[in-house]
Amino acid sequence: MxxxxxxxxxxxxxxxxxxxxxxxxxxxxxxxxxxxxxxxxxxxxxSSKSKLFAATVTGGMDEIMASISHEMESELPFIEHFRLLVSCTIRLYLHHSQVTRIYSNELSIGIDSETLDEIKKARQRFIEFISDMLLTGQEKGYLKPLNPRLSALALVGIVDSLCNAHLNESNASSSDEIINTVFCILSEGLVNHSK
Amino acid sequence: MxxxxxxxxxxxxxxxxxxxxxxxxxxxxxxxxxxxxxxxxxxxxxSSKSKLFAATVTGGMDEIMASISHEMESELPFIEHFRLLVSCTIRLYLHHSQVTRIYSNELSIGIDSETLDEIKKARQRFIEFISDMLLTGQEKGYLKPLNPRLSALALVGIVDSLCNAHLNESNASSSDEIINTVFCILSEGLVNHSK
Amino acid sequence: MxxxxxxxxxxxxxxxxxxxxxxxxxxxxxxxxxxxxxxxxxxxxxSSKSKLFAATVTGGMDEIMASISHEMESELPFIEHFRLLVSCTIRLYLHHSQVTRIYSNELSIGIDSETLDEIKKARQRFIEFISDMLLTGQEKGYLKPLNPRLSALALVGIVDSLCNAHLNESNASSSDEIINTVFCILSEGLVNHSK
Amino acid sequence: MxxxxxxxxxxxxxxxxxxxxxxxxxxxxxxxxxxxxxxxxxxxxxSSKSKLFAATVTGGMDEIMASISHEMESELPFIEHFRLLVSCTIRLYLHHSQVTRIYSNELSIGIDSETLDEIKKARQRFIEFISDMLLTGQEKGYLKPLNPRLSALALVGIVDSLCNAHLNESNASSSDEIINTVFCILSEGLVNHSK
DNA sequence: CATGAATGAGAATTCATTCAT
DNA sequence: TATGAATGAATTCTCATTCAT
CATH class of the missing domain: 1.10.10.60 (Homeodomain-like)
Incomplete structure (x- = not known):
């Protein structure tokens, strides 16, 4: 204790x-x-700096996934549920910026390969976690049948890019604007089809 | 000479x-x-390791932007033009993976702030470069009027995430599948509106 | 310990x-x-080479001053007391030649200014230490009322010059001859007033 | 040319x-x-940095000696002549502070011994130059029969010490006060014999 | 005579890791 | 279990000197 x-x-x-x-x-x-x-x-x-680093990343990602799972338990119409996924991913990304900053910036080599693998696995678990959610949406017909792993990578990539910009830059957009933009792009794309 | x-x-x-x-x-x-x-x-x-690093990144990004500009010169229907933007960004990202790997993984501190600024500026130039292209599409009514900077960050974030996964992992998707998925998501989103 | x-x-x-x-x-x-x-x-x-150097000089000067103080404790007629000051300064200068060689030769730039200050302060303390002794002699009427700081600088300058010559050159005078000469010059000057 | x-x-x-x-x-x-x-x-x-340094010191000392010789050519009562020696040595020391600062601070090792010898010889020539003047004074009975080389070293040591303090410190005495003090000490000593 | 790009030996400093207590 | 003094391999950067032009 x-x-x-x-x-x-x-x-x-x-x-x-x-x-x-x-x-x-x-x-x-x-x-x-x-x-x-x-x-x-x-x-x-x-036992080493690398191991401590790996424990940091792994533990942090686990916490984030647990929080998302918890928030996603509610019953909602799908599109609201999807918006919730986007919004809580972004909120947790920003809230755990200490972990996600590590997650996104420290892939570089310079850590023994065994430990590096551990970190990569934590990342993969996160991608699979998102991927599973998207797959469920696809199976129910709410989402287009795109490769779910690539879709998850896309979601995480967008969130990562916008959140990093938000955290690093002074002329930042509000987190609400980020949530709206990400949700809009992911649900309907950039192209204006009415034209 | x-x-x-x-x-x-x-x-x-x-x-x-x-x-x-x-x-x-x-x-x-x-x-x-x-x-x-x-x-x-x-x-x-x-004059220093940092400066050499900055020269590397800056020069590489400039080359990439020049190549994209060159490829985009052709006259095409908008949607094809947009697909071309996605496809050549991804191709160049993969082709210059040496530079883009730097671009995406080395924001960490440990470089004197002056030089770090230089690198950040190179990244911002790239975002602005994409942002300008999207803005043109918006002005002509082809794209939805979303914040162009956030849209550019989203595009780059998706490309970055998928390309990194492609480069890092063995069970990788083909680059064509990546291009198709990115284009599909960015143009129409993930949600299946027919339902 | x-x-x-x-x-x-x-x-x-x-x-x-x-x-x-x-x-x-x-x-x-x-x-x-x-x-x-x-x-x-x-x-x-x-923490650095400079700091180690400063500690060396400062510690050495403190030791020298303590030794002089100790030797000067005895009660003597003034002129003998003054001769003792000259003689023990010279003896200690030669004995601690490792320190005094540093003292006199390493004012040059190339040390961070903070540390350089530390060293200069050690030198000033030594000058003040001698200066105080001369001032006491002046107050009792034994010494002429010359600027005591300049007088101390003169004493140290003479000692430094003769001791360095003694240490550096082969055709050296004996230390006794040095003590006699310095004492003679400082007490009565070079000029032959009998003429 | x-x-x-x-x-x-x-x-x-x-x-x-x-x-x-x-x-x-x-x-x-x-x-x-x-x-x-x-x-x-x-x-x-x-041919090397050391040689250039030696040329600098040697040349500078030669210039100083030539200037002193020139100034000392005038016919004066001995005591005035002696005061002139002190005063012009100090004035030239301060005026050529670029050279004398080198002269007094750079005995340290780290120069090949051949070149170091050259520099030491320049210093010795200066001591001998002063020494010769003092010897002449002794021979005419104006100065006490002290070891002329040690006397010259004393004169140069005092001048060096006071001039360096003057050049390095802000709360400096005026050069006139320095000249007076040095002359007073060298001609009559510190001790008040009237007591 | 003059140049300045190129060299590479050499030095200060850092820091993860160990181990005696 | 916990400590922190001690270690030394590793790395960036400096600069006198050379030499092809």
Whole structure:
């Protein structure tokens, strides 16, 4: 319990520092200091920097998926349900920006391949999670029968791109405008068919 | 002349190494060796690793934009023109994967802010470049009047996400399937309105 | 305790190497080797080469001043007291030649200004220390009422010049001859007033 | 002639840069730029950085000695003559501070021994030059029969110490006060014999 | 005579990791 | 379990010197 408490403190500190500085700029010293433990304690709990990083990403993505699942439990007409998927993905993306910033920016090599795989798997799980939701929509006939994995990648790619811009730039659009735009594009596309 | 030749050799080597390893893992030694020049020559031509990196990204993005512009010169019905935009963006993204891999993965901190700005500006130029094309389509009534910058970010985000998956993963979809899916989503959305 | 011991070992090694080679020629590798610690340990204890240098100079000057103070505690007729000041300054200058060689030769630029200030302050403290002694002599009427700071600078300048010559050159005068000459000049001047 | 002109330009630039930055911080690039010649030209005229440095110091000291000789040619009562020696040494020290700053601060090792010898010889020539003047005064009975070389070192040490303080510090004494103090100390000493 | 692009040996500094306590 | 002093391999950057033109 005391044990778990300490691991939690370390993980929180690591999440913060990795998000703020990126993997290579984050120093184990920074993390130890922020977690208020000695540097040795980091290694007592996680065998290396890479492993700690992987734990950060994996844990964070799991939390996000759990939150989305929770929010999506409500019964709604499909189109509202779909809008909810878009809106809560975006909200959680922004809310967990510390994790998603890691998720989207740190694919680079420089981590041992075993650990890199772990991170890639966390990403894939997220894509599959979205993909499953889209597949359900397709099976019920609400969505076009496009490749669901590519569709999920598209959804995540749009969300990622707009959220990153929102987080990085000062002349940012509001999160509501982002939600509306993403929903509009994903549901009806860019082309004006009335013409 | 000899001079420009050597700068080109360095830039090519740098592009390759940065794309393969990412900024922090790329070593100046590697780049020098690949360019077949002495390490000092790197510094004689580019004042720091960051500056060399920025030159790599900026130059690469410029090339991509020039290629897209060139391909888009043809006269076509709008919808074909739009499909062409999608298709050539994806093709160039994949073809210049060395540059785009840098583009999408290396926003992280760890570069002096002046140089980071240079890189961000190159990205913004690319977004504006796409944004301008979409705006033209809107003005002619072919595209819905959505925020053009967000639309451009969406287009780039989708392309980025699918191309990265294509490049990183073994069970990849073909590039044609990617082009079709992206075009389909962007033009008509995911929702099946016939239902 | 073990800690202080190691810092002492480093400081001793640094003093020796800086004195022998000067700041710019002294290599952190040399100092580490001489102190029998790893190079990282140097940086674990002193944040930079400059800081280590400053610690060397400051510590050395403090030791010298403490020794002079100690030797000057005895009660003597003024002129003997003054001769003692000259003689022990010179003896300590020669004995701590490792430090004083640094003191006199390394004002040059190439150290961050904060650290340079630290060193300059150590020098000023030494000048003030001598200056205070001269002032006391003036107040008691034993010394002429010349600007005490300039007088102290003169004393240190003479000692520095003669000791450096003594240390650098082979055809050196004995230290006793140096003490006599300095005392003679400082007490009565060069001019033969009997003529 | 054109030739000599260029060597002069290089020497002037080198003097300035060495004085401002010290030997190790002065870069051949800086000197070349200041002299408005290519770096290769430096090496065409002086075989190495050390040699250029030595030429700078040697030339500068020669100029100073020539100036002092020139000023000392006048016929005056001895004591006035001696005061003139002090005053013109100090004035030239301050005026050629670019050279004297080098003279006094750059004994450190890090120059090949052959060139270091050249510099030491220039310093010795200056000491001998002063020493000869003092010896003449002794022979005529105007000065006490102290070791003339040590006396010269004392004179130069005092001048050096006070001039350096004057040049480095803001709360500086005026050059007149320096001249008076040095003359007073050297002619009559610090001790108040009336007591 | 003059140039300046190219070189590469050399140095300071960083930081993940270890291990004695 | 927890600590933090110690490590040393690894990396960026500097700059005197060379030499083809």
């Amino acid at each position: 005391q044990n778990q408490n300490k691991r939690k403190k370390i993980l929180d500190a690591a999440t913060h520092v990795f998000a703020e500085k990126g993997f290579h700029q984050a120093k184990m010293d920074d993390i130890a200091q922020r977690a208020q433990v000695a540097k040795g304690t980091l290694y007592y709990n996680y | 000899q001079n420009q030749n050597k700068r080109k050799k360095i830039l090519d080597a740098a592009t390759h190494v940065f794309a393969e390893k990412g900024f922090h893992q790329a070593k100046m030694d590697d780049i020098a060796q690949r360019a077949q020049v002495a390490k000092g020559t790197l510094y004689y031509n580019y | 073990q800690n202080q011991n190691k810092r002492k070992k480093i400081l001793d090694a640094a003093t020796h190497v800086f004195a022998e080679k000067g700041f710019h020629q002294a290599k952190m590798d040399d100092i580490a080797q001489r102190a029998q610690v790893a190079k990282g340990t140097l940086y674990y204890n002193y | 054109q030739n000599q002109n260029k060597r002069k330009k290089i020497l002037d630039a080198a003097t300035h840069v060495f004085a401002e930055k010290g030997f190790h911080q002065a870069k051949m690039d800086d000197i070349a730029q200041r002299a408005q010649v290519a770096k290769g030209t430096l090496y065409y005229n002086y």
